[in-house]
Amino acid sequence: MEEIQPNLFRVEIPLPNSPLKFLNSYVIRSSDRNLIVDTGLNRKECLDAMRSGLQQLEIDPEKTDFFITHLHADHFGLLSKLVTDTSQVFFNRPERELIEASGWWERMVAYAAKNGFPENELRAAIQSHPGREFGSEWVPEINVLQDGDEIIAGNYRFRCVSTPGHSLGHTCLYEPDRKILVAGDHILIDITPNIQCWSDDQNPLQNYLASLDKVNDMEIDLVLPGHRRLITDHKARIAELKEHHDRRLKEVLTILGEDQQTAFQVASRMTWDLDCDSWEEFPRAQKWFATGEAIAHLRYLERKGLILRKDEGEMTRFSRNESPPLV
């Protein structure tokens, strides 16, 4: 527990077995309505940490509203255990539509198979997906907020900044007077927010890079990220993140070389910052994230005209475009 600014607190919520280690939940205390930004996984360790944090701060759950930066289970999952009848839940529209639509797990599984994820590992990968295990089936009543909308909590007046990329509708909160950005997983230090793509009609990496540019131009003194340490120099970190993706894109082009490959094959040849000797030893959930990340980079290159996508029968393969457009 840490008071970052008067009545703005960071509560550390443990994420057992996750390389992210913990989630930063931000709590704004007010004599009127309190606001909690992001919550943790829907599991006991997270609930215990949240409850003890709120007790220390003497926060009355009956007078508390919620803002969730994006739908990933480590941010959204615990919400179901915290809301009361009087709570308002603020969230973005694209992801509200996603959680209200049924059958998206099934569509993701079919899409992964099409991209070369082996049939025998698919179901197991889904079973061990944290969103499956510690998410929540329950859908709250949601107040949709859009880019530029305001939320007032105590002495803080936040403006929503839509930053799609890490997820479809990811949204940050900006406090212009204090020059604070509550960033969710848009900008993290030490770790690179993972950018996955699970549909042919999206280009999340392009969205992400555009969202980085958008935030880069803002006047920010302090970034409050969803995981790890607070960030003071957002421009330097954004430059590193952009460089990282640039390197990745070049790596994917090199891996494709002369061959036609599925996204799964490309993922197995990319370099990953994991404690495993070989791709075969990767935990299944990590193979899943890696494949989603490979697809995001492949789609970006495809839209740029640098690679070609071929849908043959049940399988999608990528190859280099030998005559790329001149730009």
Ligand SMILES: [Zn+2]
């Ligand atoms: Zn997260």
